[in-house]
Structure formats: C-alpha cells, structure tokens
Amino acid sequence: xxxxxxxxxxxxxxxxxxxxxxxxxxxxxxxxxxxxxxxxxxxxxxxxxxxxxxxxxxxxxxxxxxxxxxxxxxxxxxxxxxxxxxxxxxxxxxxxxxxxxxxxxxxxxxxxxxxxxxxxxxxxxxxxxxxxxxxxxxxxxxxxxxxxxxxxxxxxxxxxxxxxxxxxxxxxxxxxxxxxxxxxxxxxxxxxxxxxxxxxxxxxxxxxxxxxxxxxxxxxxxxxxxxxxxxxxxxxxxxxxxxxxxxxxxxxxxxxxxxxxxxxxxxxxxxxxxxxxxxxxxxxxxxxxxxxxxxxxxxxx
Amino acid sequence: xxxxxxxxxxxxxxxxxxxxxxxxxxxxxxxxxxxxxxxxxxxxxxxxxxxxxxxxxxxxxxxxxxxxxxxxxxxxxxxxxxxxxxxxxxxxxxxxxxxxxxxxxxxxxxxxxxxxxxxxxxxxxxxxxxxxxxxxxxxxxxxxxxxxxxxxxxxxxxxxxxxxxxxxxxxxxxxxxxxxxxxxxxxxxxxxxxxxxxxxxxxxxxxxxxxxxxxxxxxxxxxxxxxxxxxxxxxxxxxxxxxxxxxxxxxxxxxxxxxxxxxxxxxxxxxxxxxxxxxxxxxxxxxxxxxxxxxxxxxxxxxxxxxxxxxxxxxxxxxxx
Numbered sequence: 202x203x204x205x206x207x208x209x210x211x212x213x214x215x216x217x218x219x220x221x222x223x224x225x226x227x228x229x230x231x232x233x234x235x236x237x238x239x240x241x242x243x244x245x246x247x248x249x250x251x252x253x254x255x256x257x258x259x260x261x262x263x264x265x266x267x268x269x270x271x272x273x274x275x276x277x278x279x280x281x282x283x284x285x286x287x288x289x290x291x292x293x294x295x296x297x298x299x300x301x302x303x304x305x306x307x308x309x310x311x312x313x314x315x316x317x318x319x320x321x322x323x324x325x326x327x328x329x330x331x332x333x334x335x336x337x338x339x340x341x342x343x344x345x346x347x348x349x350x351x352x353x354x355x356x357x358x359x360x361x362x363x364x365x366x367x368x369x370x371x372x373x374x375x376x377x378x379x380x381x382x383x384x385x386x387x388x389x390x391x392x393x394x395x396x397x398x399x400x401x402x403x404x405x406x407x408x409x410x411x412x413x414x415x416x417x418x419x420x421x422x423x424x425x426x427x428x429x430x431x432x433x434x435x436x437x438x439x440x441x442x443x444x445x446x447x448x449x450x451x452x453x454x455x456x457x458x459x460x461x462x463x464x465x466x467x468x469x470x471x472x473x474x475x476x477x478x479x480x481x482x483x484x485x486x487x488x489x490x491x492x493x494x495x496x497x498x499x500x501x502x
Numbered sequence: 503x504x505x506x507x508x509x510x511x512x513x514x515x516x517x518x519x520x521x522x523x524x525x526x527x528x529x530x531x532x533x534x535x536x537x538x539x540x541x542x543x544x545x546x547x548x549x550x551x552x553x554x555x556x557x558x559x560x561x562x563x564x565x566x567x568x569x570x571x572x573x574x575x576x577x578x579x580x581x582x583x584x585x586x587x588x589x590x591x592x593x594x595x596x597x598x599x600x601x602x603x604x605x606x607x608x609x610x611x612x613x614x615x616x617x618x619x620x621x622x623x624x625x626x627x628x629x630x631x632x633x634x635x636x637x638x639x640x641x642x643x644x645x646x647x648x649x650x651x652x653x654x655x656x657x658x659x660x661x662x663x664x665x666x667x668x669x670x671x672x673x674x675x676x677x678x679x680x681x682x683x684x685x686x687x688x689x690x691x692x693x694x695x696x697x698x699x700x701x702x703x704x705x706x707x708x709x710x711x712x713x714x715x716x717x718x719x720x721x722x723x724x725x726x727x728x729x730x731x732x733x734x735x736x737x738x739x740x741x742x743x744x745x746x747x748x749x750x751x752x753x754x755x756x757x758x759x760x761x762x763x764x765x766x767x768x769x770x771x772x773x774x775x776x777x778x779x780x781x782x783x784x785x786x787x788x789x790x791x792x793x794x795x796x797x798x799x800x801x802x803x804x805x806x807x808x809x810x811x812x813x814x815x816x817x818x819x820x821x822x823x
Contacts, residue, residue, distance in 0.1 A: 323609040329573045329601050336577020477771035
C-alpha cells in the first residue's frame with residue numbers, strides 16, 4: 202500500500218526553493234559526470250518540482266504503489282532533472298547523484314527502468330515516450346481506474362519524430378483524457394533553434410488538429426504548472442497537451458537561451474559569454490544559491 | 503527410418519503457418535484475460551482477426567503505425583497485460599526495430615512481436631515485403647526470444663507458449679500454405695530443438711517452411727541409402743546447443759537450411775555455436791546476400807536454392823567429399 206507523498210501541499214514559495222535545490226543538484230551532478238545535458242534539465246526544474254511535489258500521487262518509499270500516477274520522460278536526455286527531483290523527494294540519497302553516468306551507477310546516462318525503482322520507462326531514443334504513456338492510459342481505462350493520470354514530458358525538438366504524431370492520433374482515437382502531456386517548448390535543439398532546424402509552429406494548431414486540448418503556460422512558473430494540470434484533469438473529452446514555454450538553462454544567467462548548453466555540462470569548455478570553464482560550476486551554484494543575488498551572506502559558502 | 507510424432511508424408515495437408523497463430527491466440531485469450539492484441543491495419547492477413555472477433559474489448563487497432571504499435575504495447579505490458587502485436591515482418595520488426603529494442607527488450611516488457619508474411623513465401627508482393635533479415639535483427643537483441651515455427655500446428659503451440667513466458671518474444675510467420683507435419687502430440691517447448699528424423703550420416707538443421715523440405719529430402723535420401731538426421735530448430739534464440747551438439751558429434755557433417763538471409767540467421771546461430779563447441783564445417787543454405795523478388799513460393803524456392811532437390815544435392819556433395 203502506498204502513502205501519497207503530495208497529500209500535504211507545500212506553499213508556492215517552498216516549491217520555488219525546492220526547484221532551486223534541484224537546479225543546484227543538476228549543476229553539481231553534471232560537473233561530476235563531465236558530460237550530459239544542461240539546458241533542458243535546468244529549464245524543466247520547475248515543472249518536475251510541480252509534478253513530484255504537488256501534482257502527482259506517488260510514494261517515494263513504495264515506487265510500485267499501484268495507486269500512483271505515472272510519469273514518462275520521453276526526452277530521456279533530460280533525465281538529470283528527474284534524478285535530482287527523485288532524490289529531493291526521497292527516492293534515494295542525494296549523494297548518489299554524483300554517480301550520474303558512471304560505471305555501475307543506477308543513474309544511467311539515459312534512464313533505464315530496470316536500473317532505478319521509480320523510473321517508469323527506458324528512454325533516450327526520441328519519440329517513443331508518448332506512445333508508452335498512451336499504452337498505460339488506455340490500460341488504466343480498460344481496468345476502470347479513473348482516478349489515476351499519466352503524465353508525459355516531451356521535448357519540443359523531439360516533436361520532429363513521426364512516432365509522436367502516431368501516438369497523437371492514437372490518443373485522440375481512444376479519447377485518452379487521463380493522459381496529460383507536456384511539451385517543453387524551449388525552442389532549442391542540438392543543431393540550433395527549433396524553428397531553424399525544423400519549424401514546429403503553429404504548434405498549438407497542430408495539436409488541436411490532432412484532436413487534443415491545448416493549454417499554453419509559462420513553464421517556469423510553478424503555480425501556472427499546477428493550475429494547468431488541475432485544469433487538464435478536469436477535461437474529460439480529449440487528451441491534453443500543456444505547451445510549457447521554458448527558458449533553456451533557466452536559473453543560470455550565462456546558460457539561459459543559449460543552445461550551446463543543450464548537450465553540454467558545466468566545466469567542459471570555455472564558451473563566449475560564460476565564465477572560464479573551471480569557474481562555471483562555482484558561478485552557477487552561487488547564482489542559484491543566492492537566487493541571482495537576491496539573497497546574500499548566509500547562503501554564500 | 504525413425505521419425506518423431508510426425509504425420510506420414512502422404513497425409514500432409516497444406517495450411518498457412520499464420521493460421522495456427524490465429525487459433526493459438528484465441529486459445530491464449532480464453533485462458534488468460536490479460537492477453538491483448540494490437541494490429542497495424544492488417545487484422546485479417548496477420549490472423550489477429552479471430553481474436554479481435556472473440557474479444558473485441560481486448561483488441562486495439564493502431565492503424566498503419568508500426569512504431570506506435572510496439573510502444574503502446576510496451577505501455578500496456580507495464581500495466582499487467584500480455585500484448586501481442588501483429589504486422590508484416592517487413593514493417594515490424596523491419597521499421598520499428600529501435601522501438602522494440604528500447605521500449606520492449608531493454609525495457610524488458612513481455613511484448614510479443616508477431617511478424618507475419620516473413621520470407622519468400624510472401625511471393626508476388628516482391629522484395630519489399632519479403633522480410634529476410636528479421637531473424638538476424640531479432641536474434642541480436644538481448645532479452646528477446648526468437649521462434650520460427652515449422653507448421654501451423656506448431657505456430658499454435660508456440661503462441662500459447664510465448665503467451666505464458668515472461669520474456670519479450672518474436673514469432674515469425676509465413677503467408678502461403680505449407681505442409682502440416684505435426685500433431686497436437688508433437689512436443690514443443692521454447693528453447694528446444696527436436697530430432698524429427700533420426701540418422702547418422704549428416705545433420706540437417708531447419709525451421710519454418712524449410713523443415714518440411716528437410717523431412718521430404720531426408721525421406722528421399724533414405725531411399726538412396728543415406729541416413730540423414732533432421733533437427734527442427736524452431737527456437738533460434740535461445741538455441742538448443744545440446745541437441746545440435748549431440749547430433750553433430752555423431753554425424754560430423756552439418757547443413758542448415760532456412761528461408762532467411764544466411765547472415766545472422768539460424769545458420770549463423772548454428773555456425774557460431776559449433777565454432778566454439780565443436781568446430782566442423784557448417785553449410786548454410788538460405789538467401790545469400792540478395793533480396794527477394796515477385797514470384798510464387800515454388801518459383802522462388804527454386805531460384806534461391808531451397809527445394810528438397812537442392813538440399814539432396816548438397817547432401818550428396820558433402821558426403822562425396
């Protein structure tokens with residue numbers, strides 16, 4: 202039997218501080234790993250905080266609790282934010298975060314379900330998370346489990362994959378209203394901006410044409426994420442996609458909006474507009490710790 | 503000659519191997535309410551239809567979307583269902599191999615991938631639809647069981663067996679009619695090869711549509727005074743090394759015949775195994791680095807050297823050396 206971790210709600214201010222802790226973990230673990238993706242995980246920290254600390258029913262002490270909601274990370278390269286969030290929620294000790302991408306670590310470079318309890322799927326190759334989430338949502342409907350939801354995070358660049366649109370048609374056909382998808386609309390992918398690599402707009406119109414209910418939000422506003430999820434759960438005719446506009450690298454000034462940080466950790470190389478590589482982690486952590494200079498002294502150490 | 507639980511040759515009747523799958527799936531569905539079936543717009547030809555008719559609430563039509571086919575199945579397997587996905591082998595696993603690897607095999611979910619219309623038996627449809635590389639593709643995938651049944655009755659048993667088995671599995675089916683040699687009593691277990699015909703001069707290893715070819719050839723060779731042992735090897739992975747080894751130690755001569763690319767297929771599996779455990783030359787008959795083409799299965803078996811006559815010639819060549 203599981204005990205719902207998010208039963209006692211935290212204040213938005215508390216959640217914002219939790220998101221800062223998660224961002225600090227991301228910087229620290231990526232620096233220790235020496236490789237991995239920075240921008241996406243930082244940009245997603247607010248949504249993952251909202252999901253794991255407010256929106257989803259789940260039990261970190263009993264990850265297989267059959268009354269839980271399900272979270273699928275389709276863009277598996279952003280898994281540092283999921284690991285950091287799970288550790289923050291108590292799925293495992295935060296010390297383990299430094300094993301990210303290391304030999305024999307449970308924190309594989311891309312998530313593997315069988316390695317770490319609490320991961321719902323194995324992902325990395327893009328485009329297949331939404332389909333798996335569809336399979337779970339359909340199963341819940343077949344099993345008459347009407348109080349559980351399936352959340353799926355996709356990257357915006359990931360929408361280049363045809364598999365996503367196969368799933369989008371499927372979710373419409375089976376009216377998977379218990380499926381709430383997020384698109385991390387941060388406008389970057391490895392080769393540049395999404396509109397340069399392969400234009401996605403009009404993205405809202407695309408999802409609507411596929412039969413989905415679309416909600417646009419500021420994905421770095423935790424309250425907006427929580428409100429959007431509440432609205433999504435109230436919709437019973439259609440699958441729901443929340444287009445979450447996020448700032449890649451959010452929280453670290455020299456990373457924000459810069460696609461160079463998409464697939465790179467701090468400390469790897471010198472980048473124009475960023476501190477020297479040996480200083481990057483320190484500067485980033487200081488900025489996070491002080492909430493971009495808003496908090497002084499006692500947090501600086 | 504001594505044969506195992508086989509219908510006498512003159513009583514063989516022709517039936518598509520895929521038909522046994524259709525029957526087996528309905529039986530599996532009756533035994534286990536967690537069996538579900540997913541299809542990509544090929545319900546009748548893949549023989550999912552009897553299940554879809556019997557259990558409409560457990561049938562999911564995904565349309566022409568093979569990537570979605572197996573990934574939705576992965577999600578359903580997570581929720582306690584045992585999903586059977588069906589399409590043509592050319593498309594599944596032909597098109598969606600990566601999704602099978604990541605979301606089914608590496609993810610270790612008990613999804614059953616059914617590849618219908620595999621091999622040259624697809625006939626007039628031509629090279630695009632004659633999947634010859636699937637055995638190699640699926641055999642290379644850790645966690646995946648690979649089964650190529652020899653007739654319709656064995657396809658029925660194999661379907662029931664993989665429905666019970668907790669592993670992901672690939673079941674390879676052929677389109678046109680082929681002889682039904684086995685009965686309800688003929689044994690079938692995942693991971694077992696069976697000596698269909700006992701002999702001591704040469705070991706012939708086969709599966710799928712080539713097993714009836716091998717049995718036919720062995721019967722005719724017997725009349726020529728050659729005692730060929732036929733091992734039917736429906737499970738390509740995990741391979742039944744012990745059965746193969748005990749035969750090869752006796753005969754010291756091996757021919758593998760299959761309706762697939764010899765690179766990486768059953769012949770590849772047998773050659774790899776024997777090279778490590780009992781090195782002897784392994785002759786591999788099958789499609790040799792070519793694509794298929796339109797024609798009847800008979801015409802194509804002649805063109806690609808897979809008839810009983812070809813096999814008999816190969817045995818004579820080998821024994822004359």
